[in-house]
Amino acid sequence: MEVRNDWTTAEIEEIYNRPILDLVYEAATVHRKYHEAREVQVCTLLSIKTGGCPEDCAYCPQAARYNTDVDHQSLLEVDEVLTKASIAKSNGATRFCMGAAWRHVKNNKQFDRVLQMVQGVNSLGMEVCCTLGMLTEEQAQRLKEAGLYAYNHNLDTSEENYENIITTREYQDRLDTIDNVRNTGISVCSGGIIGLGETDQDRIAMLHTLANMPKHPESVPVNALVRVPGTPLEDQKRITLWEMLRMIATARIIMPLSQVRLSAGREEMSIEEQAFCFMAGASSIFAGEKLLTTPNPDVDQDRQMFQLLGLQPRAAFKGQENEMEAGKFV
Template identity: 40%
Template sequence: MTTTHSASKLDSTPSLNPNILWQHLAQQALRGERLTIDEGLAVLTADDDQLLPLLHAAFQVRSRYYGRKVKLNMLINAKSGLCPEDCGYCSQSIVSAAPIPKYTMLDKETLLAGAREALSRKAGTYCIVAAGRGPTERELDQVVEAVAEIRSTMPLKICACLGLLKPQQARRLAEAGVHRYNHNLNTSRANYPSITTTHTYDQRAATVEQAKLAGMSPCSGVIIGMGETDADIVEMAYALRELGADSIPVNFLHSVPGTPLADAKRTPALKALKVLALFRFLCPKQEIRVAGGREVNLRTLQPLALYAANSVFVGDYLTTPGQAVSSDHQMIEDLGFEIELCAI
């Protein structure tokens, strides 16, 4: 992606005050027009006093496509630790010294119990996540068997996140009834080598394409707070728009002791909200999910995230705790929003 522009839309409208600018960006998004890099940077560097007008503009886009509904997702850590990859943010990586549970792929009954728990939490999507470079055939067999039974007995959408996929593996998951496949880009192409060296940015993008070719809905997102620049963040949003991701989880690094990024600074809550507004403007129709790390980065401002995002995870994450499910339900109710139940 090139970052030089001779005359951006932002440069051509210098008289716009910030309140008018945010409305201008919202209208562009609703017309399907892509923000320029300068406009994206303006969102990320907006004065903190402009946060409420900025979120109001982002909400106009969100409400066009999702109204006041919020999608809930629940994930299960189907295989923990034992991962040979060197992802610096991950407590399950081979380079991590974090004291986490380590176990092989969960059996079918445990995966089914997780699906029932997802329903009890009012989640519409159940995410089966496994650490590792990619699934073995035996692991794939276990997931396929569980998914087939879940699909035949429960009103849930299934998302799988099993690492890098071969074409035939993607087809098997789709045939079993997996609706969505998640493989995050995580960061920008330029920043990627500083985060992971055992696989490439292009391999991640290729797995998302494999999921699309197999007929699964592509899910891919980012982790904010890993040393990226504001320009990197705009590039991430551009890349996911161009990749055609239907669902975009926006994670904020929850630094874990024992990982290479243990000392990374928390993303300030106001900056995190600006990031979510940017993703809503650049990916207006997509499901934007405020995901891992929201509790420790957004803290008491979590409710404001839902003026840009339309989806959250409920419960715990892979190796870090989330807030109580009842608190998430209460947050949604207090906002005057509504949980969107699965309709399949």
């Protein structure tokens, strides 16, 4: 199967709607062609600046306008972040992602501090990822020069459904930031969230946008909505395993080289459900007690799961000259 960037919506819809066992089987076949089937990338995500965000993302407990249990926290100090990164590495993580609840990056002392964090985590031999909101190509270049490996900027949903979820920015703003990241040579991490009240057509449209980028995102997170009290989406139904499988398997088939990341919502999934997702082509997880501010399985639970399923952590920078040790996760 060739890597394509010219998928039609109809083609993706046909894949997405295949009988579930046939879909998972094909995705598993594609996964084994392009990846080591037992390898799973272990990432840790840390909130380095929490709450107080001016955006109105309907799913997010960090939006200042919603009454949630998230407390505002100013930007962490560099030493504290590096300590947490070292702990994550000792627990087997090979990618460390830092998230700040900003609308966009500003050229100020706080950004300078983030650049120091990037330099420090890079010196630990980990893949460094950031998610800081919108940024310019010049800011992306500064992050790259500091040692940034990847930048996360999710599409969240389809362009058609976007205004139902976020009104404080445009869909094109998302695409522009991804272009700015890509133009500097930084690895792109971009996916979305299911369970926002979107239709299957919205999910297919989002996958169509991702799969038809000039180069597929190197990492595609598939998030299930974590329903947080106080947000507009707190009463949404929980996403089923079958919905998650359709997203993961379809993403694996149409973007065969990407790391498809089983992300938010994993805390509510059993080991059996997660195993099915790995079979369908998921090749990456976030490890650690929290994903920014929402619950996540702890390290011991994931270690037990890896041992039970015979999984092993994917080395940092795999495929590059500076390939690193995979850590001590198992």
